[in-house]
Amino acid sequence: xxxxxxxxxxxxDGGHALLCPAVGYVLGLPAPGHVLMGGEVLAQLxxxxxxxxxxxxxxxxxxxxxGAGAGAPLYSAAYGDxxxxxxxxxxxxxxxxxxxxxxxxxxxxxxxxxMTGRFYVRPGPDKAPFVSVGDILEAGHTVGLLEVMKTFxxxxxxxxxxxxxxxxxxxxxxxxxxxxEGAPLLEFEAAD
Amino acid sequence: xxxxxxxxxxxIANRGEVAVRIxxxxxxxxxxxxxxxxxxxxxxxxxxxxxxxxxxxxxxxESYLNRERVVQAAVxxxxxxxxxGWGFLAEDPVFASLVEAHGVTFVGPPAHVMAAMxxxxxxxxxxxxAGLGVIEGSEGVLxxxxxxxxxxxxxxxxxxxxxxxxGGGRGMRIARSLGDVHAAYGEAQxxxxxxxxxxxxxxxxxxxxxxxxxxxxxxxxxxxxVHLGARDCSVQRNHQKLIEESPAxxxxxxxxxxxxxxxxxxxxxxxxxxxxxxxxxxxxxxRLRFMEMNTRLQVEHxxxxxxxxxxxxxxxxxxxxxxxxxxxxxxxxxxxxVIECRINAEDPARGxxxxxxxxxxxxPPLTPEGARGDIRVDTHAxxxxxxxxxxxxxxxxxxxxxxxxxxxxxxxxxxxxxxVIEGVSTTIPFHRAVLSSEAFSRGEYFAGELPGFTAPSxxxxxxxxxx
Numbered sequence: 001x002x003x004x005x006x007x008x009x010x011x012x013d014g015g016h017a018l019l020c021p022a023v024g025y026v027l028g029l030p031a032p033g034h035v036l037m038g039g040e041v042l043a044q045l046x047x048x049x050x051x052x053x054x055x056x057x058x059x060x061x062x063x064x065x066x067g068a069g070a071g072a073p074l075y076s077a078a079y080g081d082x083x084x085x086x087x088x089x090x091x092x093x094x095x096x097x098x099x100x101x102x103x104x105x106x107x108x109x110x111x112x113x114x115m116t117g118r119f120y121v122r123p124g125p126d127k128a129p130f131v132s133v134g135d136i137l138e139a140g141h142t143v144g145l146l147e148v149m150k151t152f153x154x155x156x157x158x159x160x161x162x163x164x165x166x167x168x169x170x171x172x173x174x175x176x177x178x179x180x181e182g183a184p185l186l187e188f189e190a191a192d
Numbered sequence: 193x194x195x196x197x198x199x200x201x202x203x204i205a206n207r208g209e210v211a212v213r214i215x216x217x218x219x220x221x222x223x224x225x226x227x228x229x230x231x232x233x234x235x236x237x238x239x240x241x242x243x244x245x246x247x248x249x250x251x252x253x254e255s256y257l258n259r260e261r262v263v264q265a266a267v268x269x270x271x272x273x274x275x276x277g278w279g280f281l282a283e284d285p286v287f288a289s290l291v292e293a294h295g296v297t298f299v300g301p302p303a304h305v306m307a308a309m310x311x312x313x314x315x316x317x318x319x320x321x322a323g324l325g326v327i328e329g330s331e332g333v334l335x336x337x338x339x340x341x342x343x344x345x346x347x348x349x350x351x352x353x354x355x356x357x358x359g360g361g362r363g364m365r366i367a368r369s370l371g372d373v374h375a376a377y378g379e380a381q382x383x384x385x386x387x388x389x390x391x392x393x394x395x396x397x398x399x400x401x402x403x404x405x406x407x408x409x410x411x412x413x414x415x416x417x418v419h420l421g422a423r424d425c426s427v428q429r430n431h432q433k434l435i436e437e438s439p440a441x442x443x444x445x446x447x448x449x450x451x452x453x454x455x456x457x458x459x460x461x462x463x464x465x466x467x468x469x470x471x472x473x474x475x476x477x478x479r480l481r482f483m484e485m486n487t488r489l490q491v492e493h494x495x496x497x498x499x500x501x502x503x504x505x506x507x508x509x510x511x512x513x514x515x516x517x518x519x520x521x522x523x524x525x526x527x528x529x530v531i532e533c534r535i536n537a538e539d540p541a542r543g544x545x546x547x548x549x550x551x552x553x554x555x556p557p558l559t560p561e562g563a564r565g566d567i568r569v570d571t572h573a574x575x576x577x578x579x580x581x582x583x584x585x586x587x588x589x590x591x592x593x594x595x596x597x598x599x600x601x602x603x604x605x606x607x608x609x610x611x612v613i614e615g616v617s618t619t620i621p622f623h624r625a626v627l628s629s630e631a632f633s634r635g636e637y638f639a640g641e642l643p644g645f646t647a648p649s650x651x652x653x654x655x656x657x658x659x
Binding site: 022023024025047048049076078079080081115116117118124148149150151153178 | 244248267386579580
C-alpha cells in the first residue's frame, strides 16, 4: 500500500480545496462536519484494484464542507478533481500548504531562460554540474541544458547586459525543474 | 455471419494529432472515444465536447507514460478497449499486458509478439527465417569486445554496434577500423545500459549510402495478412522522418515483390495482429534488408491509406474487436503517388530549433473543386492553438496525391504555398526547398540527406537581462 498525499489549493475564505493526486476510485470520503487534521488519512484510493491511503498534507486542517465528494461511499476521480472542501477552523489563520517562495536573490545580473522548458544543471544524471556557486564564468560558458519539446540545447553565459566575467551567486532551479520563458536561471556578481 | 460486436467506449491513451485521428475512426464506427489527457492538454481544442480523464501533470512520466494511471483511467471511464497511438506506451509490452489483465482490449499486437520484436536479434532471426534479407552481422548478441572485433573483421568495416533493446538512435556506435572497435563497444555498452537498462549489444555492417523503405502490414486474429505497399522515408534529420512517399520510387519491382511476399509471410509466422510496419534499408546493391518492425500505427500511415484507399485505424479497431480482414491482397490497388510532409513547429533556419508559442493563424490548403481526396491534412491545431514546451513538435501532416510522382511533387509545392501558419516558425520553407530541388525531383539522395536544403549551424544562447 502506498500513501498518496492530496494536493491542495487555498481558498479566499481561508479554507482549502483537496484535489485528487492520481486517477482512481476514492472510497470513504468523510461527511460534512468531520474535522480533518494535518497528516491524517482521509480516505482510500483504489488504483487497479489495490487500495492506497490518501492523506492530508501536514500543514492543512479544517472542517469538511458540503459538496464535491463529501460523504460519498465511492467517488471516481481523475487527477486534479476536487474531492473535498475544508472550512478553516476558527483558531487557525494561516495553514496554507503552498510551496516556499522562489529561491531568488534577485539583485545582481541575471541569466534568464530563453524559452519555456525543462532545465538541467548537469549533462547527465551521474555527471558533474556545468557550473557551481562561486565559479567565474566568461562569455560562451555552458551553464546548463534546456529541454524544449524533446530537443536539448545548451544555455550559454552570453548577453550584452551581463558582465564579461562574473561569479555565480545562485542557481535558481533545481536539476530537472520546469522553467518558464524569462524565469531566472542563474544570478551573478561582476568579477574582475 | 453474426454481426460484429464492436466496443462501445474506446480509451485514447495519447495526445495531439494521433488522438484526433483515433477519435475520427471511433466516430466513424459509432464508438465513443474517451481522451486520457495531461493537465497541459486539458483544454486542448480537440477535447472540446469530448469525454476526458485528466491523468496527471504535463510531465509525461506523470501522465501519458504512467501505466497504472492510464489503465485505471480506462477502467473507471468504462472503456473496453484502449488505443495507444504512437510513441509514449505504444510499444511497451508490459503496458499492453497490464491493459489486457484489467479486462480492456489493447488495440495492437499480442504483448509477447511486441516483446519479441522489441528485442533486435529475435526479430532479425524471425525475419531471416521467413526469407527476408537482413544486414550481415553477429549471430545474436555479442559476448564481449573481443568477439565484436572478430565478427567485425569477418563482415568488413565500417560496422555499427547497436543496443539489443535500443531504439531512437541511442546506444549505437560506428567503428571504421579494427582499432575503433574496443572504444566503440565500451561507449555503446554504457549508453545502452543507461538508456534501456540492457547493456547487451549486437553488430551489423554499416551500409552508409542507402534509402529508408518500409512496408505497411495489416493482420487479423486468424492469420490473414495483407500489405499496403511500401513507403520511402529517406528524407530524415537525426532519424526523424520529415517527408514520406509511396510507392517507394527507387526499388526494383522484382525486389519489391519478393520483399512484400516475405514480409507478409513473416507477419503471419510471428503471430502478428493489427497494423505494423517493417523497416528496411535499401542498399546500393538494390537489395532490401530488414532493420526493425514497429508494432504500432506509424505517423506516416496516412500515406498508405491515401494510396490504397483504406482506413487503417478503423481496420485496427475492427481487428481488435475480432473481425476478419475484409480486404484481400488482390483488392488493394495503388492509385497514383502520395507524398507527405510533416509540418513541425521548428525553425529550419535555426537548426530546426523547436518553436513553442501561439499559432495566431492556421489555414490549411483547401481541397480544390473536382479533386476531392487528393489533399489531406491531419492536425490537432487550429487558430489560437498553443504549442507547449512539453511534447513533440508535430503540428500537422500534409498529404497530396498525384497521378504520378512528378504530379504529386508539383501539387505538394502548391499545397505548401497555400498553407498559412503564423505565430510559430514551421518546417514549411524546408519542405518547399526540398520539393523544388533537382535532387528530390530526380530521386537522387540517400537516407539522412536533406536534398535541396543547407542547414545553418545551431546554438541557443541564454538571454541576459539587467535588473
